[in-house]
Amino acid sequence: MTETDAVAERRPAYLSDLAAGTERFFEERRETCAWCDSKRLEVRLRTTDLLQHKPGSFVLESCQDCGHVFQNPRLTGEGLGFYYRDCYDGLGEKNMNSMFEGNRAGYAGRARLVASLCSPGQWLDVGTGHGHFPRDAKKVLPGTEFDGLDMTDGVELAQQEGRIRRAYRGDFVELAGELSGRYDVISMYHYLEHTPEPKRELAAAAAALPPGGHLAIELPDPESRWGRLLGRWWLPWLQPQHLNLIPIANLREELAALGLTVVAEQRAEPHSAIDLVAATMLAVNAATIGGEDLAWRENRPSRTRVLLRKLGFIVSIPAFVIAGLVDRLSAPIGRNHGMSNAYRVLARKPPATKRPPH
Template sequence: MIEDDVPADPVALRRPAYLADLAGGVDRFFEPRRTSCPWCASEALSARVRTTDLLQHKPGRFVLDECRDCGHVFQNPRLNPAGLELYYRDCYDGLGEQNMTGMFESNRAGYRSRAELVRDTGAAGEWLDVGMGHGHFCQEAAAVLPGVAFDGLDLGDAVELARREGRIRTGYQGSFVDLAEDLARRYDVVSMYHYLEHTTDPRRELAAAGTVLRPGGLLAIELPDPECRWAGVLGRWWMPWLQPQHLNLMPIGNLRAELAAHGFTVVAEQRGEPHAAIDVLAAALMVVNALTIAGEDLPWRATPPARWRRILRKATFVACVPVFVLASLVDRITAPLVRRRGWSNAYRVVARRDAG
């Protein structure tokens, strides 16, 4: 008698590799701690956030330092390449792909708003979306800008998925800085939506954009706003801190000055419109998730949780549904005020590359 094939447990399959990687602890995944700001070199630093991995709950503790002179916020000590690989693994792909895909697909209005801003500043021709993820923005933006051809670039395998799904024309897999010379002066628009905060050296990324753009081309950027007042109210539970993936968070003034230094002129800004009304709900979800995480089967733990822990976790989430509904209502009710009074959790900038 031949038994039916039973699908392999994806968590169990990943467990040996994770346990081997973590056997020596997490210290080896960090660079030495900096004593000066990577943006302005000031030594006037203070700890802004001390936290753990509140998204995947992988082991480790993370600190975001803030420069008291320029306001730049950065991970310190910073993850090294091996650390970035460990903490990105199963976040946007693998075990985390389904959740992330649902989140990306739910942001259609945000994608259209991004495309409309660039359209209104003269977008045309060929567009490269850097850090494109699964290509959902390109798919939605094509409806706003039917005459524009969209290509995408990312480190992950999702580039090929986006190309197969028809969301992009051409996909490039690799480092933008490394590929920039091969793409020199090929594009009329380059976008970096929630990308720069993930990079180790945002200045090099901006320089790469200047290389890739044709004279007069547009660079569109969206970033979490570290000056957002929700960040102070919610502390480490403010989702855009997103540790340990976010390495650099730049106040808009710092970005403006850096764009000018790279030969760009800012032609449009939005401080309120990019706000995603999810701050309170996301904080509530993360708190409940952290309180019940012992009931989730995670491959970086040696053994699966007991059955009663899994049941308790599910029951707690069900019991907290009214809390989540209330948190969502707070987000929606306060959103109009938030967009006017400096509580927005993101900002957008569009800059034109000088013709020289």
């Protein structure tokens, strides 16, 4: 099936979903912070879906007490299903796979951080997607068995491809009880920001770890200066998929409250030098989106619009090149001066206390 056929096949279902508007996809706006319940909120960002260009507008608010940034009003389960559809799988699978393939150095860096402090036998990667991280982590930790968990069928494809040993498809909080005590390491790499209740996810992970086990987390950094400079064009805001963006201090505090000890942090190393080039591509894509065949629009674009879109990207190539050079040249200095777009935290559950001999 061609891409054009795939779009045409999905169009009736999308148009049916949109016939009643997008308002039903949102919960009521909350008056308090989604992390600390403070009432001191301010609007951080108003934007649209810059990745898929599905209809709707989204607001990120920030807490003036704890710094937490969250989508408000938040999408309902039905809304999440609508906006995730064809993003990581289906129509969007090819583009997303290309993006994930481009982060291989980051995957190795995640594995090396854990390997520097322990030698895990069993590792569960929560939110594994198509298993790109476990595939590359095996090269750093060849003695470790990797399993994966995800809500989409990508995790089953990862198992078929041999990237993970076993696939779990479903909600981590619901499955955590049966997985308890099985894994020396549970990882959540760019996962928590997608969850409606990240504190529940952390509590479930802490409970599922065996004594002495490790929880590995990587998140976009909402305190990055790139977020201020680029505004709605900063890719890690990623609306509407990212529901919660957690400052590192908040994560530390919550891990401590769960009885976990932070044993390592990285704020510069996880940085991916793509901020400006990604923003440029998002902007050009938005300016020429009329020429893309989208299943959630009634009609296919005219040939003229398609041609103008192609020309728009061609004439923007110098801008992409310059933006990419700025990203690369600024990264060595910027990542150590508040410009890193991500951070990593590794926390340990206390080992079991030995009973004194009688």
